[in-house]
Amino acid sequence: xxxSSLKLLKYVLFFFNxxxxxxxxxxxxxxVYLLMYNNFGVLFHNLPSLTLGNVLIIVGSIIMxxxxxxxxxxxxxxxxxxxxxxxxxxxxxxxxxxLAILLFVYEQKLDNYVAExxxxxxxxxxxxxxxxxxxxxxxxxxxxxxxxDWKDITPKSCPEGEVEGCYKKAQEWFHxxxxxxxxxxxxxxxxxxxxxxxxxxLNCQIDKSSRVLGL
Numbered sequence: 001x002x003x004s005s006l007k008l009l010k011y012v013l014f015f016f017n018x019x020x021x022x023x024x025x026x027x028x029x030x031x032v033y034l035l036m037y038n039n040f041g042v043l044f045h046n047l048p049s050l051t052l053g054n055v056l057i058i059v060g061s062i063i064m065x066x067x068x069x070x071x072x073x074x075x076x077x078x079x080x081x082x083x084x085x086x087x088x089x090x091x092x093x094x095x096x097x098x099l100a101i102l103l104f105v106y107e108q109k110l111d112n113y114v115a116e117x118x119x120x121x122x123x124x125x126x127x128x129x130x131x132x133x134x135x136x137x138x139x140x141x142x143x144x145x146x147x148x149d150w151k152d153i154t155p156k157s158c159p160e161g162e163v164e165g166c167y168k169k170a171q172e173w174f175h176x177x178x179x180x181x182x183x184x185x186x187x188x189x190x191x192x193x194x195x196x197x198x199x200x201x202l203n204c205q206i207d208k209s210s211r212v213l214g215l
Contacts, residue, residue: 006205010074013198017070017085024063031056051131066092070195077206086199093192115167118144133157139173141166 035053066088073081103110121132122144133155136142142158143149145165150158174181 006202009198009202009205010077013074013195013202014071016195016198017067017074021064021067021071024060024067026060027056028060028064031058031060062092070199073199074202077202079203079206082199082203082206086196086203089192089196089199093189093196096189115144118167119149122149129155135166135170139166139169141169 031053033053034056035051066085069081069085069088072078073085134157136155136157136159140159140163142154142163143165144167147154147158147163149165
């Protein structure tokens with residue numbers, strides 16, 4: 001691979017990461033917006049920090065940091081930054097694999113935990129009103145299993161007539177969109193592997209170019 005190929009690889013990796021840096025900025029900004037206006041609020045009363053806004057802020061920040069390392073490492077041909085970019089992507093990829101395995105192994109326990117958390121959140125509806133109203137309006141559902149879960153007061157966000165519970169509706173939505181979720185997940189993993197491959201290849205080519213130039 002010659003000098004021209006090295007430059008091509010460098011700019012491909014740079015623009016690849018620049019695009020993801022802007023995506024990270026958008027995700028972070030949307031998370032801050034949700035946090036400021038509390039559009040979705042807290043769903044699990046015993047996990048007050050687990051909100052959509054907080055999750056998006058964390059994800060957006062991670063994407064921005066990783067993409068920044070990739071941008072600067074490639075454009076500056078800095079081996080240290082490139083290897084940091086590679087290691088962070090590897091850690092994220094391994095974390096995703098471990099998380100997928102844990103979700104598969106402990107699926108039943110997770111279902112029970114979520115159901116218990118939802119029951120607890122209904123008992124503290126005043127603290128979780130924004131999240132419940134958003135979910136019930138989006139999924140056109142009411143309560144965990146049915147309207148009777150609300151006991152004394154039925155929220156206005158519950159649709160009229162007989163409707164299914166939100167827990168079942170959420171499962172149906174997931175199964176209906178499973179193919180799309182799978183495709184998105186695979187694409188994300190492929191992009192991460194490509195980013196790691198580009199970073200490692202560029203790092204090796206910088207070494208070779210330095211030896212050729214006698215540096």
